[in-house]
Amino acid sequence: MADTSKEAVKTSTTNGGDRPASLTPQKINYLRALEAESIHILREAVAEFARPVMLYSIGKDSSVMLRLAQKAFFPGKIPFPLLHIDTSYKFPEMVEFRDRYAREIGAELIVHKNQEALDAGANPFVLGTQKCCGLLKTKSLLDALAEGDFTAAFGGARRDEEKSRAKERVYSFRDSFGQWDPKNQRPELWNIFNSRINKGESIRVFPLSNWTEADVWFYIYLEKIPIVPLYFAKEHNVVIRGGSIVVAYDKWDLLPGEKTQRMVVRMRSLGCVPCTGAIRSTADTVPKIIEEMISFRRSERENRVIDHDEEGSMEIKKREGYF
Amino acid sequence: MSLAANQETWGFESFMERNLEKDLLRFTTAGSVDDGKSTLIGRLLHDSKSVFEDQMAAVKKSRINRSTGAVDFSLLTDGLRAEREQGITIDVAYRYFETPRRKFIIADTPGHEQYTRNMATGASTANLAVILIDSTKGVLAQTRRHTYIASLLGIPNVLVAINKMDLVDYSEGVFLKLQRDFDALAKQLAVAHVVAIPISALAGDNVVERGAHMPWYRGPTFLEHLETVPIRMETPSDAVRFPVQYVIRPDASFRGFAGPVASGVIRPGDPVVSLPSERKSRVKSIVTFDGDAPEAFPPMSVTITLEDEIDLSRGDMLVSPAHPPRVSRHFDAMVVWFNAEPAEPGKSYLLKHTSRTVRAKALQIHYRVNVNTLVQEPVSSLQMNDIAYVEFETVSPLFFDPYTQNRITGSFILIDPISNATLGAGMIRADLADQTVADKDRITQEYVPVTATDRYKRHGHFPGLILVEDNPGLAARLERALFDDHFEVFHVSGDALPLSAMESQYASFESAGLVVIYSCAALAPDAKRKLGALAPGRFFDLSDLQVSEDDPDAVRKILSHLQSLRAVAGDGIRNKGN
Ligand SMILES: Nc1nc2c(ncn2[C@@H]2O[C@H](COP(=O)(O)OP(=O)(O)O)[C@@H](O)[C@H]2O)c(=O)[nH]1
Numbered sequence: 001m002a003d004t005s006k007e008a009v010k011t012s013t014t015n016g017g018d019r020p021a022s023l024t025p026q027k028i029n030y031l032r033a034l035e036a037e038s039i040h041i042l043r044e045a046v047a048e049f050a051r052p053v054m055l056y057s058i059g060k061d062s063s064v065m066l067r068l069a070q071k072a073f074f075p076g077k078i079p080f081p082l083l084h085i086d087t088s089y090k091f092p093e094m095v096e097f098r099d100r101y102a103r104e105i106g107a108e109l110i111v112h113k114n115q116e117a118l119d120a121g122a123n124p125f126v127l128g129t130q131k132c133c134g135l136l137k138t139k140s141l142l143d144a145l146a147e148g149d150f151t152a153a154f155g156g157a158r159r160d161e162e163k164s165r166a167k168e169r170v171y172s173f174r175d176s177f178g179q180w181d182p183k184n185q186r187p188e189l190w191n192i193f194n195s196r197i198n199k200g201e202s203i204r205v206f207p208l209s210n211w212t213e214a215d216v217w218f219y220i221y222l223e224k225i226p227i228v229p230l231y232f233a234k235e236h237n238v239v240i241r242g243g244s245i246v247v248a249y250d251k252w253d254l255l256p257g258e259k260t261q262r263m264v265v266r267m268r269s270l271g272c273v274p275c276t277g278a279i280r281s282t283a284d285t286v287p288k289i290i291e292e293m294i295s296f297r298r299s300e301r302e303n304r305v306i307d308h309d310e311e312g313s314m315e316i317k318k319r320e321g322y323f
Numbered sequence: 324m325s326l327a328a329n330q331e332t333w334g335f336e337s338f339m340e341r342n343l344e345k346d347l348l349r350f351t352t353a354g355s356v357d358d359g360k361s362t363l364i365g366r367l368l369h370d371s372k373s374v375f376e377d378q379m380a381a382v383k384k385s386r387i388n389r390s391t392g393a394v395d396f397s398l399l400t401d402g403l404r405a406e407r408e409q410g411i412t413i414d415v416a417y418r419y420f421e422t423p424r425r426k427f428i429i430a431d432t433p434g435h436e437q438y439t440r441n442m443a444t445g446a447s448t449a450n451l452a453v454i455l456i457d458s459t460k461g462v463l464a465q466t467r468r469h470t471y472i473a474s475l476l477g478i479p480n481v482l483v484a485i486n487k488m489d490l491v492d493y494s495e496g497v498f499l500k501l502q503r504d505f506d507a508l509a510k511q512l513a514v515a516h517v518v519a520i521p522i523s524a525l526a527g528d529n530v531v532e533r534g535a536h537m538p539w540y541r542g543p544t545f546l547e548h549l550e551t552v553p554i555r556m557e558t559p560s561d562a563v564r565f566p567v568q569y570v571i572r573p574d575a576s577f578r579g580f581a582g583p584v585a586s587g588v589i590r591p592g593d594p595v596v597s598l599p600s601e602r603k604s605r606v607k608s609i610v611t612f613d614g615d616a617p618e619a620f621p622p623m624s625v626t627i628t629l630e631d632e633i634d635l636s637r638g639d640m641l642v643s644p645a646h647p648p649r650v651s652r653h654f655d656a657m658v659v660w661f662n663a664e665p666a667e668p669g670k671s672y673l674l675k676h677t678s679r680t681v682r683a684k685a686l687q688i689h690y691r692v693n694v695n696t697l698v699q700e701p702v703s704s705l706q707m708n709d710i711a712y713v714e715f716e717t718v719s720p721l722f723f724d725p726y727t728q729n730r731i732t733g734s735f736i737l738i739d740p741i742s743n744a745t746l747g748a749g750m751i752r753a754d755l756a757d758q759t760v761a762d763k764d765r766i767t768q769e770y771v772p773v774t775a776t777d778r779y780k781r782h783g784h785f786p787g788l789i790l791v792e793d794n795p796g797l798a799a800r801l802e803r804a805l806f807d808d809h810f811e812v813f814h815v816s817g818d819a820l821p822l823s824a825m826e827s828q829y830a831s832f833e834s835a836g837l838v839v840i841y842s843c844a845a846l847a848p849d850a851k852r853k854l855g856a857l858a859p860g861r862f863f864d865l866s867d868l869q870v871s872e873d874d875p876d877a878v879r880k881i882l883s884h885l886q887s888l889r890a891v892a893g894d895g896i897r898n899k900g901n
Contacts (some may be wrong), residue, residue: 028623030347030426039624040568040583047569047637047678071612072581074626076573159417166416185414186745187440187661189447191583192675192736196743210428212419218339287335 031218035068038207040191041170042072042154045205046079048195049152052205053145056082056102056109058094059270061156061208063225064216068207069154070105081108083144083153087136088118089272092249097228112144129275136272142178145202152195152203160212170209176200214293221286232284233266244277345421346554351430351445351478353469354455359486363455363524364431367546368420370531415441424550439694439708440661442469443748446476447734450554453482454505458491458521462504464695470505471694474512475657475710475750477730480552481509483519484545489526493536511697518552520545560883562646563587563595564724564732566677567639571626579610579626580635582678585731586724587643589619589627595641597633598650598722604631638679640722645887648722648732649754649783655689656749657726658705658713662739664746666705666713672746674717676735682718683737689714705747714755725808726750728883753809754783778836782811784888786833788858790851791842791865797877798842804878805885810838817843822850829857838888861888 028036046052054069056062069078084098102109114122117135127135145153159166169185171193186194197203208216220227236247237260248260265278266289283289354360418429430445446452452473456466473481483505491497502519509517520529521540528534531546543551564585571579589595593606609616610626619625627641635641642648660666666685674683689712690699705711726733737747779785791798798814805812813832820828825841832839846854855862868884 029343030345031343033347033622036583036622036624043569043581043624044678072624073571074612075577075579075610076571160419166418167414182414187444187748188745189444189736189748190730190734191448192677192734194675194736194738194743194745196673196738198743210417210419212421214421218342221339291335 031215031222034211034215035071035219037191037210038065038068039072041193041205041207042069044191044193045152045154045171045195045203046073048193049203051148051150052080052152052154053083053110053148053150054078054080054154055141055156056084056098057156057270058084058090058098058228059156060216060220060227060231061158061211063227064211064219065154065156065207066101066105066107067219067223067225078105078107080154081110081148083110083112083148083150085137085140085144086111086113087140087272088113089123089136089274091228091230091247091270091273091276093230094228094270097226101226110144110148112140112147114140114143123274132275145178150202151197152205154205154207156208157206158208158211158213158216159206168206168209170206171195172204172206173197174202174204178202180204214290217286217290217293221290228270230267230270231289233264233281234284235262235264236278237261238263238265238278245280246276247273247278249273345424345426347426347428348451348549348552348554349428349430349449350451350453350482350549351432351442351449351473352453352455353432353442353445353473354486355457355460355463355465356433358455358457358460359524360431360455363453363484363486363522363530363545364418364429366524366527366530368418370527370546415445422546422550427549439468439472439710440659442472443476443659446473446478447730447748449473449476449478451480451482451549451552452478453484455484455486456501456505458485458487458497458501461501462508466505467508467697468694470508470512470514471692471697472659472710474514475659477726477750480516481514481518482545482548482552483517484524485519485521486524488521488528488537489523493521493523493528495537495539498540516552518542518548520548560586560646560729561588561643562648562724562729562883562886563589563593563641563643564648564722564729565589565595565627565641566679566732567635567637567641568678569637570635577628578632579628580641581624581626583624583731584619584621585677586621586729587646589625590617591615594644595629596644596647597635598640598642598647599720600633600635600639602631602633603644604629604633606630638677640677640679642722646883647887647889648724649889650720650722651754651783652717652720653715653755654721654723654751655712655714655753655755656735656751658685658711658737658747658749660705660707660709660711660747662744662746663707664739665707666709666737666747667703671740673738673740674715674721674735674749675738676721676723677732679721680738681721682740684716686714686716688712712752713749715749723751723754724886725752727752775834775836782836784810784836784838785861786836786858787838787861787863787885787888788829788854789838789840789863789865789885790846790854791840792845795842797865798840800878801881802840804882805838805840808882810885810888811836812838812840814840814842817841822846822854826853826857833858838885 054065056066073079082102098109114136117139122132122135157165157168159168167182169188171186171188172180173186174180195203219225238245239248239254239258239260241255241258245263245265247265248254254260263280264282266281266283267276267278270276281292283292352360352364414433416431418431420427430449432442432445454466454469454473456462470481485498485501488498498521505519506517520542521537522529522545524530526534528536529540529544531544533544564587566582566585567580568582571581589606589609591606591608594603595606596603607628607630609619610628616625668685668687670685672683674681688702688705691702691705691709691711693700694710702711722732724732733751735749735751736745737749738744739746789801791801795816802812802814815825822843829839841854851864855864863885865881868881
């Protein structure tokens with residue numbers, strides 16, 4: 001008799017005996033469920049795109065995304081390179097961390113700068129933050145993606161970060177200019193993603209879409225994920241500029257008339273030195289950061305100067321090709 | 324280390340533990356324009372203290388303000404520039420908030436006529452649908468549409484928010500009437516779990532706080548209901564479905580199959596069959612970054628190694644041999660059409676189902692559902708936002724379950740092979756075995772005997788015998804359920820056909836390919852053995868399944884066991900005389 005029938009006999013006689021498990025479903029906690037969803041997204045994109053790459057910003061979200069990628073392809077290595085868009089205004093701690101960590105986990109790292117703009121003296125003081133980001137981040141990113149012929153780029157953005165992100169798909173389609181059309185997004189149902197693109201087009205893939213800031217911190221704690229030390233409170237030289245606390249490393253970080261002072265601060269998100277505000281805080285461990293975040297909720301991008309330049313500025317940048 | 328530091332760590336650990344015990348509820352919201360959806364969500368986010376202070380500040384200084392109140396809560400949720408300018412919500416937006424009891428993901432979907440697709444998108448992953456009704460307008464055509472889409476996409480819970488109660492003097496009579504109207508609609512659509520709550524999104528009554536205006540209302544507030552409604556899990560099921568997503572081969576010594584567990588529980592040592600090859604093996608290990616796992620179940624994403632060297636690739640599926648899925652190139656599905664380009668029978672599309680993408684053709688459109696009246700209408704093509712019942716044929720077989728049994732293996736999307744647009748989404752209802760093409764020609768051909776294989780192909784299952792003792796009611800319900808699930812089923816009562824007669828008749832039933840439910844008084848062990856011997860391997864004694872009589876889910880559970888009769892063809896068909 002064929003095997004299939006034997007299995008049927010077994011089921012009809014022993015079920016409910018040694019395997020009642022099926023009627024009381026097992027559960028994993030919500031953070032593991034989010035983890036599983038992200039791993040699914042990472043694998044799906046790697047399976048379907050010819051040349052994926054991960055946008056690695058060195059921030060806490062990138063660090064979580066990187067850990068998820070390690071998990072998704074274990075025991076294999078991460079099957080795509082990491083791409084860092086270096087504006088040359090990044091914190092030195094970030095660059096040090098980036099090079100060391102990529103080496104440690106054996107990931108391939110690509111660092112891209114818009115050298116042309118930098119040579120022409122691009123900086124946020126002269127250009128304003130909108131234009132500076134446009135040249136050093138958006139343009140640089142689009143160039144790097146085109147140069148590497150990358151068809152899919154993972155980003156660590158979360159939908160809870162900012163209003164225009166709330167409408168972004170997990171697979172965000174970009175035309176051949178890297179631009180996002182919020183009115184013409186592909187419908188995205190269940191966990192079935194459409195990865196079909198024509199030449200020149202690409203997809204930004206956001207595995208952390210459904211994570212919140214709190215989830216990211218809990219996960220960093222549970223998984224003991226290394227992060228850039230700037231997230232932890234420490235005494236720095238700072239100046240107060242336009243209501244923000246800005247860390248000053250050198251005297252050429254200062255505008256005329258500005259004076260530095262010593263202050264215990266930390267970063268809630270990491271960007272470029274002149275445009276990332278610090279917050280006064282003594283939280284120097286992950287539990288303390290979480291405690292602070294819960295007792296004192298302020299959205300984390302508030303300390304980034306760029307989003308507040310003009311109402312809806314994030315949306316404008318995204319349309320142009322920014323992450 | 325100081326005592327203080329120790330205490331802090333201890334406090335944090337227990338906080339963390341409690342936090343991780345929270346369930347995650349995904350819900351979708353739908354209402355017609357101006358029913359107050361944005362106001363309600365804004366109010367919910369605000370009152371549940373999860374609106375960040377600075378976003379609040381940005382709203383307060385914003386130039387556009389559509390409502391007259393001090394703070395326009397809807398501005399907290401309307402994201403995009405174009406939408407702010409037009410003053411409408413035009414795309415699905417996802418919001419996140421939590422309370423000490425639960426975490427929530429809201430898929431906020433617009434109520435516009437032309438955006439059925441957005442509602443379907445939001446509903447596809449939701450456990451609950453919030454449907455708004457403006458108490459001054461009542462149940463509208465749109466309400467019907469939203470409720471229909473919620474039921475179509477298999478959302479188990481509906482919460483009806485009867486809004487703007489302040490405009491009808493917080494009248495209990497108005498609320499009760501609207502509740503009755505909606506209940507009638509829910510019954511018609513077979514929506515199982517409906518709760519109606521009277522609210523004023525603007526004033527805040529019964530959203531988070533109770534308020535003083537509706538003392539006659541005793542039920543939970545909107546948020547209380549969200550915090551306590553049972554999150555109905557997808558059908559728990561013994562049937563393992565593991566679509567292979569990606570093969571991990573770091574070196575010659577390791578070959579792991581990565582994918583999500585779509586249903587069932589997988590443990591090392593379990594037998595599995597791979598589809599489409601039908602090769603058998605056993606699970607060797609469940610490999611994860613955090614060490615080998617003792618078991619894997621939904622919604623985990625894991626990597627499985629097998630004991631035998633079986634060649635598997637993306638798009639294949641590992642399943643339990645006792646409960647295989649349907650394997651077919653030919654099936655019926657409910658389809659939601661998203662594209663301006665109409666869908667027509669005969670056109671070729673790409674169909675993506677789990678990790679498998681195949682060419683597919685719509686053979687015929689059985690009917691379109693008029694979402695405003697729910698009337699089935701004959702049509703020759705599908706327009707944007709149409710919902711229809713469509714017969715499909717694929718170039719290679721899919722391994723699927725009906726959507727009502729498995730949201731993952733029962734769903735697919737359709738993609739335009741040229742523009743790459745996502746054209747539509749489908750929910751599989753029925754397997755149409757691969758028989759139709761030859762049938763018509765066969766009459767003119769020379770005589771070919773009808774074999775058990777032919778019957779298997781037509782019925783989509785093997786014959787079988789189910790014994791129900793002392794419970795004719797259950798037998799009758801089971802017959803209906805099997806029939807509705809496309810089984811060729813026949814209910815025989817022991818009164819009409821005593822055991823001895825059954826023994827002599829069964830061979831004919833089996834030849835006909837029928838699933839027979841034999842319902843009689845309790846049998847002695849000996850008699851039972853005799854009966855079981857009539858259908859070796861396909862005899863189901865319900866007393867063995869240990870489903871309790873008063874379990875409302877009994878029939879569904881039995882049904883999931885009987886899916887083993889749908890084992891993959893090629894195995895175990897007993898053709899007489901071969
Ligand atoms: N009186 C009253 N007005 C409301 C209530 N909820 C919303 N509104 C008003 O109805 C209008 C439409 O609300 P909005 O939230 O933008 O509706 P949406 O189109 O469904 O998102 C706005 O002027 C709101 O202030 C309510 O409970 N009572």
